[in-house]
Amino acid sequence: MKTVAITGAFGYSGSAIAELLLARGDRVRTLTNSPNRPHPFGQTIEVHPLAFDDPPLLVAALRGCDVLVNTYWVRFKHRLFSFEQAVRNTQRLLAAARDAGVERIVHTSILKPEEGAGLAYYEGKLRLEKDLEAGGVSHAVLRPGVLFGRGDILVNNITWVLRHMPIFGVFGDGDYSLAPLHVEDFAAIAVRAIDAEPGLPRVIDCHGPQTFAYRELVRQLAGIIGVRRPIVGVSPGLGLLVSKLLNPLVGDVIITREEIEGLMRGLLWSAAPSLGTTQLTLWARAERDSLGRRYASEVGRRVKRDVAYEQI
Numbered sequence: 227m228k229t230v231a232i233t234g235a236f237g238y239s240g241s242a243i244a245e246l247l248l249a250r251g252d253r254v255r256t257l258t259n260s261p262n263r264p265h266p267f268g269q270t271i272e273v274h275p276l277a278f279d280d281p282p283l284l285v286a287a288l289r290g291c292d293v294l295v296n297t298y299w300v301r302f303k304h305r306l307f308s309f310e311q312a313v314r315n316t317q318r319l320l321a322a323a324r325d326a327g328v329e330r331i332v333h334t335s336i337l338k339p340e341e342g343a344g345l346a347y348y349e350g351k352l353r354l355e356k357d358l359e360a361g362g363v364s365h366a367v368l369r370p371g372v373l374f375g376r377g378d379i380l381v382n383n384i385t386w387v388l389r390h391m392p393i394f395g396v397f398g399d400g401d402y403s404l405a406p407l408h409v410e411d412f413a414a415i416a417v418r419a420i421d422a423e424p425g426l427p428r429v430i431d432c433h434g435p436q437t438f439a440y441r442e443l444v445r446q447l448a449g450i451i452g453v454r455r456p457i458v459g460v461s462p463g464l465g466l467l468v469s470k471l472l473n474p475l476v477g478d479v480i481i482t483r484e485e486i487e488g489l490m491r492g493l494l495w496s497a498a499p500s501l502g503t504t505q506l507t508l509w510a511r512a513e514r515d516s517l518g519r520r521y522a523s524e525v526g527r528r529v530k531r532d533v534a535y536e537q538i
């Protein structure tokens with residue numbers, strides 16, 4: 227039995243990882259900004275603050291843990307948070323894990339960070355991968371491209387737009403690839419990394435078994451939820467402008483310039499064999515009645531800290 231600390235075990239991927247670890251009898255602690263967020267784990271998870279500004283408290287939260295799984299990051303720059311802050315906070319977390327004697331760190335990065343020059347999200351992630359390597363603690367790096375499954379944002383919000391808008395705009399020709407991975411497949415890979423499974427690479431591309439051109443993904447999702455919409459190519463600038471106009475309607479930042487650029491550069495797709503098995507199209511068919519009924523808000527998740535992600 228291992229004792230595993232997970233940042234954000236009441237969040238999206240963190241909760242899927244916690245679920246697998248608890249099911250096999252591991253002890254789970256979480257370090258979280260949202261200790262009062264509803265979760266399905268009852269009293270089984272020990273809860274600690276994600277106290278980036280109090281390193282001794284961070285060390286105390288991690289002492290006695292065999293493994294730290296880090297999911298913490300910020301999705302974009304906002305008046306409440308920044309990439310610089312996220313890099314600094316993560317460096318403190320990694321240092322605290324080392325000081326606490328944690329034997330292994332499983333760190334979540336992003337697919338192809340070395341190809342994201344000029345994009346602060348990717349540059350921050352690459353920097354942290356290098357810091358982790360220099361830190362000398364046994365580790366694995368998980369590199370997801372995009373995740374889907376209960377409570378996801380991208381696939382859910384594509385279907386939300388399909389349900390609520392008369393047309394769907396794809397950036398440019400929409401011909402760039404992505405291969406979303408189911409969040410439970412991602413959690414299973416994380417558990418293999420926690421166990422340092424022999425033969426598993428240290429740096430793991432985490433993408434799904436189906437590759438889609440972006441336009442094709444939108445087309446398939448529209449068919450699955452049974453709506454017919456024109457799917458039109460728009461310039462990235464116009465697409466960003468329209469999404470900014472819609473932001474106040476949903477109280478969120480729907481997408482950023484950097485995210486559009488990463489998508490169009492093909493950074494959400496990897497040529498490595500997929501370690502996931504769940505087919506997005508099969509999953510979406512099973513979920514078609516509920517998929518995209520409610521907009522999933524990233525900013526909402528950050529400000530409503532005592533509400534479950536699926537309700538925001």
Ligand SMILES: NC(=O)c1ccc[n+]([C@@H]2O[C@H](COP(=O)([O-])OP(=O)(O)OC[C@H]3O[C@@H](n4cnc5c(N)ncnc54)[C@H](OP(=O)(O)O)[C@@H]3O)[C@@H](O)[C@H]2O)c1
Nearest residue numbers: 234237238239258259260297298299300334370371372373
């Ligand atoms: N989801 C995807 O499709 C996807 C794709 C590529 C890479 N990733 C990477 O996978 C990791 C986990 O992603 P996820 O979607 O599972 O994340 P998440 O559950 O939304 O958040 C993970 C953790 O980070 C904290 N957090 C997130 N944004 C924050 C902010 N702005 N300020 C302060 N704390 C914040 C959360 O806080 P609380 O403790 O308050 O919950 C939670 O502890 C991240 O490193 C992300 O970069 C995800």
